[in-house]
Amino acid sequence: MSDLTLVLLSAGSSSRFDTSVKKQWLRIQHKPLWQFVADRFAHSGLFSEIIVVSSEEDIAFMQNYADYSFVKGGSSRQDSLQNALLHVKSEYVLVSDIARACISEDLLQRILAQKEEADCIVPFLPVTDTIVYENTTIDRDKVKKIQTPQLSRTKILQKALQTSTEFTDESSAIVAYGGTRTFVAGDEDACKITFTHDLNRLPCLEAPSSDILSGNGFDVHAFDEKRKMFLGGVEIDADYGFKAHSDGDVALHALIDALLGAAGMGDIGMLFPDNDSTYKGIDSKELLQTVVTKIYSYGFEIVNADITIAAQKPRIANYKDAMRKTIAKILKIDKARVNVKATTTEKLGFIGRSEGVGVIANANLKYFNWKIIG
Numbered sequence: 001m002s003d004l005t006l007v008l009l010s011a012g013s014s015s016r017f018d019t020s021v022k023k024q025w026l027r028i029q030h031k032p033l034w035q036f037v038a039d040r041f042a043h044s045g046l047f048s049e050i051i052v053v054s055s056e057e058d059i060a061f062m063q064n065y066a067d068y069s070f071v072k073g074g075s076s077r078q079d080s081l082q083n084a085l086l087h088v089k090s091e092y093v094l095v096s097d098i099a100r101a102c103i104s105e106d107l108l109q110r111i112l113a114q115k116e117e118a119d120c121i122v123p124f125l126p127v128t129d130t131i132v133y134e135n136t137t138i139d140r141d142k143v144k145k146i147q148t149p150q151l152s153r154t155k156i157l158q159k160a161l162q163t164s165t166e167f168t169d170e171s172s173a174i175v176a177y178g179g180t181r182t183f184v185a186g187d188e189d190a191c192k193i194t195f196t197h198d199l200n201r202l203p204c205l206e207a208p209s210s211d212i213l214s215g216n217g218f219d220v221h222a223f224d225e226k227r228k229m230f231l232g233g234v235e236i237d238a239d240y241g242f243k244a245h246s247d248g249d250v251a252l253h254a255l256i257d258a259l260l261g262a263a264g265m266g267d268i269g270m271l272f273p274d275n276d277s278t279y280k281g282i283d284s285k286e287l288l289q290t291v292v293t294k295i296y297s298y299g300f301e302i303v304n305a306d307i308t309i310a311a312q313k314p315r316i317a318n319y320k321d322a323m324r325k326t327i328a329k330i331l332k333i334d335k336a337r338v339n340v341k342a343t344t345t346e347k348l349g350f351i352g353r354s355e356g357v358g359v360i361a362n363a364n365l366k367y368f369n370w371k372i373i374g
């Protein structure tokens with residue numbers, strides 16, 4: 001059993017990353033970046049455990065992709081690391097950042113080879129530019145550009161982080177605590193992804209898959225004479241509405257489930273429980289907007305949507321265009337890629353008896369293609 005745990009920090013907000021997609025959710029073929037990096041480390045066979053640190057919301061989605069250990073991050077990199085260290089049982093811990101996506105086996109072996117030499121093993125790059133500190137040119141041969149991953153004795157690192165001082169790397173905390181560090185040659189490819197143009201500099205990153213991801217949704221609601229009718233995001237001129245916890249827009253609910261299905265994000269009831277007072281009477285356009293924002297932030301783009309409303313009543317022919325415009329605006333696609341169909345059931349079944357409406361929706365997604373922006 002290896003005496004080494006990997007802590008992979010992925011709780012960053014990507015604040016300097018200039019797209020709506022959080023960098024840890026950029027796709028490498030089909031894999032989100034965080035999983036691509038974790039799998040590369042796992043493939044080395046060096047670790048007894050891999051702990052991925054991220055936000056609570058992201059962890060809920062990450063668990064769809066892989067069975068690593070997940071720990072909720074804190075408000076800073078150091079807080080996140082401390083949270084993870086509470087779960088580390090091994091004598092040594094390697095701490096790496098998702099943003100350094102292309103860590104080579106050679107670099108790992110160089111770091112591990114020095115494991116017994118100090119409390120912290122640190123990769124670095126020499127400086128080749130002239131360095132001016134404040135207004136004094138300093139000897140660049142005495143300057144090191146520090147990288148991660150860094151290998152630490154777990155107990156020393158845990159003690160070194162019991163401080164109010166914020167450190168940007170483990171070795172600085174360990175040296176401040178009185179521990180020792182030794183340096184090994186780093187790797188130009190172990191550079192951080194800070195801006196989108198950094199992505200195309202990294203040779204290990206393949207473009208996202210161009211596959212189309214398809215999802216479907218189905219929902220039914222009974223009529224309710226005491227309510228207003230909202231369908232497809234528009235108010236329908238009828239003296240009845242739908243029995244529901246929200247505004248009952250059964251077409252938008254089916255569309256939401258189609259989008260969630262294509263993204264592998266579960267279903268509407270998991271996101272917006274119908275016993276949660278937050279959603280009582282809520283405008284379903286708000287639910288759709290929340291799902292669309294989440295889908296774009298997790299590295300997807302919406303290709304098209306198709307909705308079939310099965311209803312003996314109301315007639316919706318005159319509302320279709322308004323529905324398509326409303327939905328297209330929220331989905332951030334042009335109206336031509338949103339289709340709304342309607343059909344009766346020839347008076348058969350609960351729909352034919354005008355007891356309610358059923359809707360089937362389909363949606364297609366593709367991955368945000370960072371290759372074309374870098």
Ligand SMILES: C[C@@](CO)(OP(=O)(O)O)[C@H](O)COP(=O)(O)OP(=O)(O)OC[C@H]1O[C@@H](n2ccc(N)nc2=O)[C@H](O)[C@@H]1O
Nearest residue numbers: 219244245246247248253267268269270272273274275279
């Ligand atoms: C939109 C909302 C807003 O609160 O309520 P309504 O306005 O429709 O009432 C809900 O999100 C509307 O959720 P929806 O999923 O349609 O409700 P239900 O059919 O009751 O399912 C609720 C939850 O139970 C789960 N479920 C449902 C049926 C089933 N046999 N087993 C299940 O485990 C589903 O996964 C879903 O997450």
